[in-house]
Amino acid sequence: MTTAQIELYDTMTRSKRPFEPLEPGKVKLYSCGPTVYGDPHIGNFRSFVSADLLRRWLEYRGYDVTMVMNVTDIEDKTIRDSAKAGEPIREFTQRYTQSFLRGLDAMNILRATANPRATEYIPQMITFIQALIDKGAAYVADDGVYFDIDKYTSYGRLSGVDLAQVQATERMAKDEYDKESAQDFVLWKRSTPEELKRSENEPGLAWNSPWDRGRPGWHIECSVMTRDLLGDTLDIHAGGEDLVFPHHTNEIAQSETLTGKQFVRYWVHIRHLMINGKKMSKSLGNYVSFDEVLAKYSADAFRYFYLGTHYRRPLDYTDDAMKSAEGSAKRLENTLDLLDAAMKGPDTNLDIGPRERKLLEEVEKHRAAFEAAMDDDLDSHTAIDSLHAMSGAINEYLTASPNKGVALKAYRTYRALLDALGLFEKRGGGADKLTEDLIKTLIEMRNQYRKEKNYKAADEVRNRLTAVGVTLADNAEGTTWKIGNK
DSSP states (O other), rough: OOOOOOOEETTTTTTTEOOOOTTTTTEEEEEOOOOOOOOOHHHHHHHHHHHHHEEEEEEEEEEEEEEEEEEEEEEEEHHHHHHHHHHOOOHHHHHHHHHHHHEEEEEEEEOBBBBBGGGGGGGHHHHHHHHHHHHTEEEEEEEEEEEOHHHHHHHTTTTTOOOGGSOOOOOBBBBSSOOOOOOOOEEEEOOOHHHHHTTSSSSOOBBBOOTEEEEEEEHHHHHHHHHHHHHHHHEEEEEEEGGIIIIIIHHHHHHHHHSOOEEEEEEEEEOEEETTEEETTTTTTTTHHHHHHHTSHHHHHHHHHHHOTTTOOEEEEEEHHHHHHHHHHHHHHHHHHHHHHHHHHHOOSSSOOOHHHHHHHHHHHHHHHHHHHHBBBOOHHHHHHHHHHHHHHHHHTTOOOOOOHHHHHHHOOOOOOOOHTOSSOOOOOOOOOOHHHHHHHHHHHHHHHHHTTOOHHHHHHHHHHHHTTTEEEEEEEEEEEEEEOO
């Protein structure tokens, strides 16, 4: 693939803009990851799947993408909830980090180039904060170190905060707060007496610094990790819409004050997943875990559910919506099954005629429509419509004896577009030559039993194959098979 003109909606300018990375052909992408104080819920995964879609599409279009997604393992909530659980914070956050990574794999989300943990970057954070103090943009207070937002004249540009309308108070020590409470924000928190006592026998809670023992504020963590791993300027910074303020707003202020450079060229924000019309979140207690969903539906149906709605549009989770996604995903996968069967069938058509030319024209038309939709700010909803149209054209062609070379050409295009969406990557169907020969031998045995009207033995062969994940399908031209999940 060669790089093509992609347009992305940039939150900073509130407009769709042609994407142009700082270095031609290379993309530095940062996406905010989880705060690991519980199992991730399906609201989190809308953001993760959308970031994965962005990364996949950039790579489809020929870009060399370096992607970083952080893990926040020190923050107000990790301290609070590890104490409630009576568990050392490192063991607590490691358990939920593993849960997050397991969820990525279950959802066919490609691993980032790096998943840095905040606690591994404490020395760099201390250096960053000291540099801000030296510049006069941060100051030491009784309970820690704060960034002076008046020292960054463009504060609030991303989120639309008007400091003139904000009631002035001294500073804000919390990690999360509303626009109406925009104040100087914390860079380093002095440990409380309770935290200090805990830290005597529990590493990972407090660190020595020029400003007493403590820990970093939430916002400084991402600024430091992005700079260390990706440099002063990112091409794209992605995350949920709830992070626009205060998190991303504060990242911009502290990073651009330190470096004097533009921090991010394109800001991409994903809408919340709703449940019964309300934002899904751990704090509201209305969340659904990804394990709950995957116990009822396939991972591909789950991805399809997310991708069926544009990432900037509202999306409401319901069982009806998931059932619809499951059915639609199965229709797309059925085309792969039909193609698999066609490639294993007899070679009765070796020429290119009107049917073959029509199929290739249809495939090309729908591929172009798919790519145009994805280039338009990742319009996965419209792209999926084109994919279904391509699926229908392939299915129609396969109703008669196919030319395997033409079917293979259609398959490769269809498969490439599915890969761009991250669909059906773990499906069965492939087998080495020995496995194929063994399956064919068993099918021949079954067919012989059927000729002899020994249906009990024929059914036993089918049942044994089914038990190990091989599905047989009988048709007018013989028996086809596929390897799937048990």
